């Protein structure tokens with residue numbers, strides 16, 4: 001098949017997640033992040049890219065930890081809200097009636113409505129351009145029972161996620 005040149009753009013297929021965070025005053029927030037990826041197998045780490053103008057960016061800078069959540073396809077309404085409204089204008093989690101618990105390890109909210117939550121401590125960050133990539137060491141993984149296999153590992157192969 002003949003190849004053509006395409007426009008240069010961030011073209012890697014990306015995962016999508018809801019990333020929650022907590023300011024130093026204890027206020028909780030979450031946003032949708034498309035720039036999310038594994039970045040180390042050992043120790044297990046992920047990175048999330050947050051634009052400095054986002055309200056969440058300041059919260060992660062104040063209190064360097066976050067929780068990465070995966071959402072089910074039927075949670076699109078909450079997803080759209082978290083990915084378009086800003087925590088600057090009000091408490092998004094309260095508005096959506098989401099259930100929030102303290103992290104098991106990190107000082108950030110775990111949104112229990114979502115089937116998977118991955119608690120992370122920020123160990124580094126790099127401003128790549130439009131985004132600051134926060135590298136998070138995975139501290140704890142919560143998942144609905146159906147997504148944990150017989151070996152105790154997360155298995156999302158049958159999950160209908162956004």
Ligand SMILES: Cc1cc2nc3c(=O)[nH]c(=O)nc-3n(C[C@H](O)[C@H](O)[C@H](O)COP(=O)(O)O)c2cc1C
Pocket residue numbers: 016029030031032033034035036049050051053054055056057080082083084085086087088131
């Ligand atoms: C599909 C999707 C992917 C997004 N990816 C990112 C992202 O990778 N980084 C980012 O900072 N914002 C991203 N956004 C935008 C934020 O989620 C959005 O601006 C949000 O309202 C910011 O909330 P905040 O101001 O409360 O932090 C994305 C939005 C959508 C819908």
